[in-house]
Amino acid sequence: MSVLGKISGNLAFTYFKSVINRSLNVQLALFSSTNMSEIEKKFQLPKAYRGSKPSVWVEYIQLAADYKPLNLGQGFPDYPPPQYVTDALVEVASNRNGHQYTRGFGHPRLVQALSKLYSKIIGREINPLTEILTTLGAYEALYAAITGHVDVGDEVIIIEPFFDCYEPMVRYAGGIPKFIALKPKSTEGDVLSSKDFVLDRSELEGLFNSKTKLIIVNNPNNPLGKVFSLEELTFIADLCKKHNVLCISDEVYEWLVYKPHKHIRIATLPDMWERTITIGSAGKTFSVTGWKLGWAYCPANLMFNLQMIHQNSVYTGCTPIQEAAAIAFEKELTRLGSEDCYFNAISKELEPKRDFMAKFLQETGFKPIVPEGGYFMMADWTPLESQVNLESEQDKYKDYKFTKWMAKKVGLQGIPPSAFYGDDHKHLGENFVRYCFIKRDECLEDAAKILHNWKAGKTAQTSK
Numbered sequence: 001m002s003v004l005g006k007i008s009g010n011l012a013f014t015y016f017k018s019v020i021n022r023s024l025n026v027q028l029a030l031f032s033s034t035n036m037s038e039i040e041k042k043f044q045l046p047k048a049y050r051g052s053k054p055s056v057w058v059e060y061i062q063l064a065a066d067y068k069p070l071n072l073g074q075g076f077p078d079y080p081p082p083q084y085v086t087d088a089l090v091e092v093a094s095n096r097n098g099h100q101y102t103r104g105f106g107h108p109r110l111v112q113a114l115s116k117l118y119s120k121i122i123g124r125e126i127n128p129l130t131e132i133l134t135t136l137g138a139y140e141a142l143y144a145a146i147t148g149h150v151d152v153g154d155e156v157i158i159i160e161p162f163f164d165c166y167e168p169m170v171r172y173a174g175g176i177p178k179f180i181a182l183k184p185k186s187t188e189g190d191v192l193s194s195k196d197f198v199l200d201r202s203e204l205e206g207l208f209n210s211k212t213k214l215i216i217v218n219n220p221n222n223p224l225g226k227v228f229s230l231e232e233l234t235f236i237a238d239l240c241k242k243h244n245v246l247c248i249s250d251e252v253y254e255w256l257v258y259k260p261h262k263h264i265r266i267a268t269l270p271d272m273w274e275r276t277i278t279i280g281s282a283g284k285t286f287s288v289t290g291w292k293l294g295w296a297y298c299p300a301n302l303m304f305n306l307q308m309i310h311q312n313s314v315y316t317g318c319t320p321i322q323e324a325a326a327i328a329f330e331k332e333l334t335r336l337g338s339e340d341c342y343f344n345a346i347s348k349e350l351e352p353k354r355d356f357m358a359k360f361l362q363e364t365g366f367k368p369i370v371p372e373g374g375y376f377m378m379a380d381w382t383p384l385e386s387q388v389n390l391e392s393e394q395d396k397y398k399d400y401k402f403t404k405w406m407a408k409k410v411g412l413q414g415i416p417p418s419a420f421y422g423d424d425h426k427h428l429g430e431n432f433v434r435y436c437f438i439k440r441d442e443c444l445e446d447a448a449k450i451l452h453n454w455k456a457g458k459t460a461q462t463s464k
Contacts, residue, residue, distance in 0.1 A: 048172050055164060056419040063404060069413040070447055072435040075376060076289040079440050082342055085286045088327035092320045104315050105307055106134035107322035113329035118297055122268055130300040133310060134317050138252045138281040138294035143169055145248050145277045145296055148305030150175040154213035159199065161420035161429060163222050163250065178207050179422040182226060190362055192369045194226040201235060208239050214246035217266060220253040223378055223420055223434040225371020227261045237269045247272065252281035255343040257373040258351050277302055282325045291321050350375055350437065353444060357437045360448035364455045375438035378417055382431045398430040410454045412447055
């Protein structure tokens with residue numbers, strides 16, 4: 001990046017932070033004032049959104065901008081995507097006819113490609129026009145699925161740790177989140193696996209009742225990397241059928257599963273297609289997170305609700321991005337199941353990176369949790385507690401203090417996992433940090449060097 005680009009980026013971050021801080025200060029002043037003007041009273045944040053806070057990403061992007069640590073926090077590659085994917089976008093950009101509005105519920109070429117792919121995988125014909133919706137990232141697909149099906153007072157079961165947008169989306173729709181945490185069967189040993197984290201079946205069964213509208217399952221899970229087994233998914237599916245509950249299956253990491261583990265789509269289980277909305281992501285599929293392209297597929301009667309939310313908020317997606325993604329999918333459809341298929345190659349590419357991260361984390365005193373899927377690794381940092389001084393950090397939760405201290409004093413940034421838990425269970429994430437390993441080998445080697453130097457007493461020099 002040029003010097004001008006860096007300056008512009010830092011100015012943007014600084015401006016964004018100041019706007020957020022100003023907005024929060026104004027809101028706090030308004031709520032605490034006993035002499036609010038009529039205009040101030042009328043134009044507060046709507047009730048459904050009160051209590052909203054800037055996400056962990058806003059805060060930690062700014063932290064990275066201020067202190068310039070090696071950033072293993074955010075989940076995106078620091079190297080180019082497959083060449084044919086970027087070539088497709090160049091091809092589309094040069095086509096004068098590809099820059100206008102496209103079909104609102106999904107670009108025709110793309111929904112056709114998605115239909116061919118998932119019809120093969122699911123084992124049933126998926127109608128591209130009535131059973132697939134393309135969205136502005138999986139984020140919007142989640143929003144449309146949740147908002148389109150949750151009514152005021154409906155209960156929604158959320159498995160922790162969860163991607164942090166689930167809870168506010170449920171609350172904005174008037175729903176009531178009900179949390180259940182994945183917990184380790186054992187904490188013995190220096191290295192754990194994400195498969196060691198399981199649901200208490202009696203606890204899960206106790207959450208289902210006549211008010212339960214849906215359950216959100218993230219498989220593979222972010223941030224833990226757990227890949228749910230057939231037995232686990234069958235238990236969840238049986239409860240959904242027993243209580244007539246909908247399942248939103250967030251499967252954005254569907255291709256990132258490490259052998260011998262297998263990704264099982266809950267929609268393929270008996271009688272689950274009728275009650276499952278599955279979410280996917282081009283950003284995760286092709287390593288192009290900036291494209292912000294996602295999708296959902298499900299039966300037409302369920303899809304209608306998503307379409308209504310989509311058409312009255314976003315209406316349509318980005319034509320060139322969808323066209324380029326369609327070209328990429330068409331290429332992969334010709335080699336689906338082969339070793340050359342990117343969907344198979346990506347996990348092979350990432351597995352050595354995963355293993356290297358687990359190795360250097362363990363060597364430097366962490367207790368890593370080796371993921372079965374995804375490209376994040378959680379690690380218990382508390383064996384290093386005597387080596388850190390968290391008194392300078394004012395945050396409520398220890399993992400926030402630890403990750404900020406590490407970014408400022410050691411020069412390595414991770415994400416605090418308590419952000420992925422509800423208030424009652426945030427303590428379950430406090431002993432951990434989340435790192436991302438879909439990075440260049442040189443970047444991971446630098447991270448290892450930073451931690452080894454820290455362990456040897458050579459603290460990185462970072463400055464604001």
